[in-house]
Amino acid sequence: MLFSSLINQQKARDALLQMVKQQRLAHALLLREPEGSGGLLLALAFATYLMCEQPGDNDACGQCPSCQKMAQLIHPDVHFAFPVVSRKPGSEPTSDDYMQEWREFVREFPYGDLQDWLQLIHAENRQANVTAAECREIVRKLSLKSFEGRYKILIFWLPEYLGQQGNRLLKLVEEPPDDTLMLFVSQQPQRILSTIASRLQTVQLNPLPAEEITQALITRAQADPQMATRIGLAANGNYRMALRLLHDAHADWLEMLRSWLNSIAKQQIPALVQWIDEMGSTKNGREQQKFFLQYFLNLVEKTIQAHYLLPEQLHLPEAEQDFVNRLKSQFSFSQLCTLSERLNAAIYHIERNAYAKLVFHALTLYMQELLVRPQVNA
Numbered sequence: 475m476l477f478s479s480l481i482n483q484q485k486a487r488d489a490l491l492q493m494v495k496q497q498r499l500a501h502a503l504l505l506r507e508p509e510g511s512g513g514l515l516l517a518l519a520f521a522t523y524l525m526c527e528q529p530g531d532n533d534a535c536g537q538c539p540s541c542q543k544m545a546q547l548i549h550p551d552v553h554f555a556f557p558v559v560s561r562k563p564g565s566e567p568t569s570d571d572y573m574q575e576w577r578e579f580v581r582e583f584p585y586g587d588l589q590d591w592l593q594l595i596h597a598e599n600r601q602a603n604v605t606a607a608e609c610r611e612i613v614r615k616l617s618l619k620s621f622e623g624r625y626k627i628l629i630f631w632l633p634e635y636l637g638q639q640g641n642r643l644l645k646l647v648e649e650p651p652d653d654t655l656m657l658f659v660s661q662q663p664q665r666i667l668s669t670i671a672s673r674l675q676t677v678q679l680n681p682l683p684a685e686e687i688t689q690a691l692i693t694r695a696q697a698d699p700q701m702a703t704r705i706g707l708a709a710n711g712n713y714r715m716a717l718r719l720l721h722d723a724h725a726d727w728l729e730m731l732r733s734w735l736n737s738i739a740k741q742q743i744p745a746l747v748q749w750i751d752e753m754g755s756t757k758n759g760r761e762q763q764k765f766f767l768q769y770f771l772n773l774v775e776k777t778i779q780a781h782y783l784l785p786e787q788l789h790l791p792e793a794e795q796d797f798v799n800r801l802k803s804q805f806s807f808s809q810l811c812t813l814s815e816r817l818n819a820a821i822y823h824i825e826r827n828a829y830a831k832l833v834f835h836a837l838t839l840y841m842q843e844l845l846v847r848p849q850v851n852a
């Protein structure tokens with residue numbers, strides 16, 4: 475697992491490498507990850523780098539015995555902790571019970587989330603958590619001497635699932651044995667036990683830029699470039715989500731957007747009612763509704779950028795570029811800015827379970843108002 479296998483995240487990588495080069499590596503780090511941006515991969519790449527026998531300036535060698543053990547997740551000095559479910563009622567499972575599944579998860583879903591993980595271990599309705607037995611195991615493992623004489627590393631994925639039993643780790647986080655490094659990878663750092671969180675030094679990852687997602691879909695998932703661009707615009711910086719969208723990419727969002735705006739412009743009320751009905755129906759699901767809005771929002775933002783960038787700097791497929799040209803001729807700069815705020819608010823409401831048909835109805839009325847009102851050029 476090398477830094478070079480990550481999509482983007484050079485900034486977070488450099489922050490980590492700087493700590494090593496300046497010999498001020500903290501012993502407990504929190505990698506804060508917006509979902510689907512590669513936090514687990516970053517932790518693995520960093521552990522690989524620290525364990526590598528011949529590291530380069532910016533990455534591990536990828537060849538030495540240590541790198542090979544890391545690639546298979548069998549390095550004896552690198553330990554893992556993650557949420558698990560109990561296989562038998564009353565039993566206290568630990569991550570060690572799930573190592574085989576864990577290796578499969580990292581291989582198959584390097585950008586995966588808890589949902590992917592729980593599916594892979596067939597958790598069904600059982601609650602995932604980190605047990606007291608797990609905490610005792612962590613303390614035990616990190617107090618051992620390292621096998622290969624370098625660091626002992628713990629990669630703790632989703633410490634937000636650690637409850638009060640996490641206080642058993644306090645002493646370890648506060649006064650760790652020599653050459654110990656704990657890497658906590660969290661998507662909801664505000665939910666980490668505060669006694670632990672306050673003792674961690676933070677490294678922030680960024681959501682992935684749309685262009686990087688598009689590129690990764692083309693090169694890693696063999697996606698069609700036009701579809702990849704469309705999904706890049708909708709995935710909101712989340713590569714795992716982008717892969718899900720690619721998997722069930724049937725909806726032609728651009729066509730849906732065109733027919734909506736055409737009906738608004740021509741005041742075709744029955745067609746609009748039908749459009750809102752279809753878009754807001756539960757068949758589409760909240761995810762799809764959100765991605766449709768995200769896609770539209772990104773095109774509006776590209777249109778705003780089109781006021782000061784050349785078309786080739788927008789990196790859009792031809793159909794999307796035509797659409798952006800159309801938005802640019804129909805809406806003023808300030809109208810585009812308020813439209814973008816409106817779309818952001820609509821996404822916020824959809825995420826919080828607002829009644830979808832109402833959200834699309836309100837947006838339709840708003841767009842109608844914009845399209846009939848004379849333009850005020852900003």
Ligand SMILES: [Zn+2]
Nearest residue numbers: 526535538541
């Ligand atoms: Zn190496």
